[in-house]
Amino acid sequence: MEKFIAFNPVKLHFGKNAAENIGSAVKKVTDNALLVYGRKSIKENGIYDFVAGKLREAGVRFTEYHGIKANPVVDDVEKAIILARESNCGAVIAVGGGSVLDSAKIIALCAKGNHDPWKVMKYEQKPDSALPLFTVLTFAGTGSEMNQFAVLQNQITGEKIGYGNNLIFPRESFLDPSYTMSVPANQTAFGVVDLIAHSLEAYFGEGEAHLTDRFICSIIKEAIETAPLLMNNLNSYELRERIMWAATCALNGITLTGRKSGDWGVHDIGHTLSYLYDTPHGATLSIAYPAWMKHMKSKLEDRIGFLGFEVFGVSNANETIAKFERFFSLIGSPVRLSEAGILQKNQDEIFTLMKKNKISGYFHKLFEDDYLKIIELMK
Amino acid sequence: MEKFIAFNPVKLHFGKNAAENIGSAVKKVTDNALLVYGRKSIKENGIYDFVAGKLREAGVRFTEYHGIKANPVVDDVEKAIILARESNCGAVIAVGGGSVLDSAKIIALCAKGNHDPWKVMKYEQKPDSALPLFTVLTFAGTGSEMNQFAVLQNQITGEKIGYGNNLIFPRESFLDPSYTMSVPANQTAFGVVDLIAHSLEAYFGEGEAHLTDRFICSIIKEAIETAPLLMNNLNSYELRERIMWAATCALNGITLTGRKSGDWGVHDIGHTLSYLYDTPHGATLSIAYPAWMKHMKSKLEDRIGFLGFEVFGVSNANETIAKFERFFSLIGSPVRLSEAGILQKNQDEIFTLMKKNKISGYFHKLFEDDYLKIIELMK
Numbered sequence: 001m002e003k004f005i006a007f008n009p010v011k012l013h014f015g016k017n018a019a020e021n022i023g024s025a026v027k028k029v030t031d032n033a034l035l036v037y038g039r040k041s042i043k044e045n046g047i048y049d050f051v052a053g054k055l056r057e058a059g060v061r062f063t064e065y066h067g068i069k070a071n072p073v074v075d076d077v078e079k080a081i082i083l084a085r086e087s088n089c090g091a092v093i094a095v096g097g098g099s100v101l102d103s104a105k106i107i108a109l110c111a112k113g114n115h116d117p118w119k120v121m122k123y124e125q126k127p128d129s130a131l132p133l134f135t136v137l138t139f140a141g142t143g144s145e146m147n148q149f150a151v152l153q154n155q156i157t158g159e160k161i162g163y164g165n166n167l168i169f170p171r172e173s174f175l176d177p178s179y180t181m182s183v184p185a186n187q188t189a190f191g192v193v194d195l196i197a198h199s200l201e202a203y204f205g206e207g208e209a210h211l212t213d214r215f216i217c218s219i220i221k222e223a224i225e226t227a228p229l230l231m232n233n234l235n236s237y238e239l240r241e242r243i244m245w246a247a248t249c250a251l252n253g254i255t256l257t258g259r260k261s262g263d264w265g266v267h268d269i270g271h272t273l274s275y276l277y278d279t280p281h282g283a284t285l286s287i288a289y290p291a292w293m294k295h296m297k298s299k300l301e302d303r304i305g306f307l308g309f310e311v312f313g314v315s316n317a318n319e320t321i322a323k324f325e326r327f328f329s330l331i332g333s334p335v336r337l338s339e340a341g342i343l344q345k346n347q348d349e350i351f352t353l354m355k356k357n358k359i360s361g362y363f364h365k366l367f368e369d370d371y372l373k374i375i376e377l378m379k
Numbered sequence: 380m381e382k383f384i385a386f387n388p389v390k391l392h393f394g395k396n397a398a399e400n401i402g403s404a405v406k407k408v409t410d411n412a413l414l415v416y417g418r419k420s421i422k423e424n425g426i427y428d429f430v431a432g433k434l435r436e437a438g439v440r441f442t443e444y445h446g447i448k449a450n451p452v453v454d455d456v457e458k459a460i461i462l463a464r465e466s467n468c469g470a471v472i473a474v475g476g477g478s479v480l481d482s483a484k485i486i487a488l489c490a491k492g493n494h495d496p497w498k499v500m501k502y503e504q505k506p507d508s509a510l511p512l513f514t515v516l517t518f519a520g521t522g523s524e525m526n527q528f529a530v531l532q533n534q535i536t537g538e539k540i541g542y543g544n545n546l547i548f549p550r551e552s553f554l555d556p557s558y559t560m561s562v563p564a565n566q567t568a569f570g571v572v573d574l575i576a577h578s579l580e581a582y583f584g585e586g587e588a589h590l591t592d593r594f595i596c597s598i599i600k601e602a603i604e605t606a607p608l609l610m611n612n613l614n615s616y617e618l619r620e621r622i623m624w625a626a627t628c629a630l631n632g633i634t635l636t637g638r639k640s641g642d643w644g645v646h647d648i649g650h651t652l653s654y655l656y657d658t659p660h661g662a663t664l665s666i667a668y669p670a671w672m673k674h675m676k677s678k679l680e681d682r683i684g685f686l687g688f689e690v691f692g693v694s695n696a697n698e699t700i701a702k703f704e705r706f707f708s709l710i711g712s713p714v715r716l717s718e719a720g721i722l723q724k725n726q727d728e729i730f731t732l733m734k735k736n737k738i739s740g741y742f743h744k745l746f747e748d749d750y751l752k753i754i755e756l757m758k
Contacts, residue, residue: 001620003394006525006627008387014636015382146385210605211625214597222590241380245637246590248385254633257393258624 001258023058030090098142102150141191143251160271190282202255209258265361291377380637402437409469477521520570522630539650569661581634588637644740665707670756
């Protein structure tokens, strides 16, 4: 094992009506908050009214910033920071999925000292404090609710990048699985792919960590056992609950202990596709992961084989990869570019952007020759 | 799943030389600490000198309380509280195993407001703050380094009881597996039994929590695969490391999410034996758990069977229990009272103390008739 620090201060409330105490939780730190959310869905399904009601009951007034996009952009974050500063907000409340939570993390980090969010994301500015962040999760997959990471894209520079900082751990997160009941089938599947991909990025990181491997395989097995049942029964609270908790565990730290880092090369490939075609994050990952594993097979034969044995009970790398592909297809997530509507003629621009952004994993380095082969395998 | 709050604010440093930053960590909160430890071993193996040196380097002075017993008593805690108050200490540093850490938790909790430790343990007094606690672990098994629990015994009232409070989470814990290298074979085995028993108490708690079950089985498998290798190679850093991290995970919260609570009935039986015969904690558990499972077998046939399948690949409850017994014996931990030197004639006093203390699990309730049968099965 590598030396590590295990640290996760998030207070996470999980279960039916988990959000009922959000008002009193926020009130402990401020009576004036910025409420961040996406499009209209939380107004349609009653979540907005519930949260707003609890805030008002507790005497917390709030300014709203809404319109965060599914692939969140730094432009929105900049505007929200201005709003938070003008309104003198003492906390940020995010209600939504990963895009809203990630945006809110950077808003909370930059609003206090009036930092430039993209410079912060590039580690060119280093804030030394952040506004307290509270999250109400409406989508299972991101893991953002219990970690210190955020991903944003910048339409001007052509980048979609990840960022980590202990200051952006949410103070408290509220997870009510019933808030995910109205998530449609395709989005539900993309969330499942995302949580599996988070687990795999950790699994393929650098270093030997046996118990961590077991935890990772546990999470993937839980998802693979539960998701097909859920796809056939989207109204099952019990199945929504299992996926929601698995998604949190896939990126709350327990899959990363004892390794230098995860790999994250496949996520970077996925970000390239999302940036170019606005392809949903999970959909990019079900395309990129099988291709990446095929490309890495000779180098990672044993590692992929062990994973297959633990998760599927199969005995080699080829079968493992085939099982993942079949699973992704079964739940309705694409496994080829064409299935996501990305055409043969787009190949060049994918390659060009990968080159420009020097796409690579932290551990398994990728170069131009790898890009070409992986793109070929995604076709 | 049951509603739950996942919360664990401990900052845990793990790996070789993990304790090198203890001085600067403590210095952030105080320059005057109480250093608590057990007998002489940390002076013999150099851990005392290392920690004391780091504290001095950082400009932290300290008062010492030593002599905490292997089965820790409230009497020591009372004396240490007086010392901490007289010395006006701003933090408590525990260097040792579970007994030292548990004692230090109650010292830190009671010293600030001058509370009575036994009244606190019985929830008759409720402190609203505690001194910050730092721990340096020298023994794998307890889990105390990353949780909010403590166990103490009271020689006057004849009780050994557990206590939980978020105020007693250590602020930072330092785990260097090389500090456990000098732990002798029998104590090493008892630590392994303890971590397995913690996992089992969680497993047999109330409620259905699938992913939590997988995590629990992962920890038990890790211990069962690693411990026999370690017993044959006590100087292996890598194996010490695996057991140490498994022990932390067995009681840091991830085995408890989604259940109302663990059961803890077997721990209470074990505490009875420790109290009466000063039997090491782990040794009491390798005796009590197989007996408890045999007694519960008809009620928990499927549950014990699933555990056996996941951990040992066997298919029923009888085989599962036999596997656990064989494993405990293999690593040298007793599975019968007689093997721990507890005689037939002692049976009555065990029964009497169990009755007096109303020994029971939280979920699987135990009554007098159960006591008799379990004692019979421990013989």
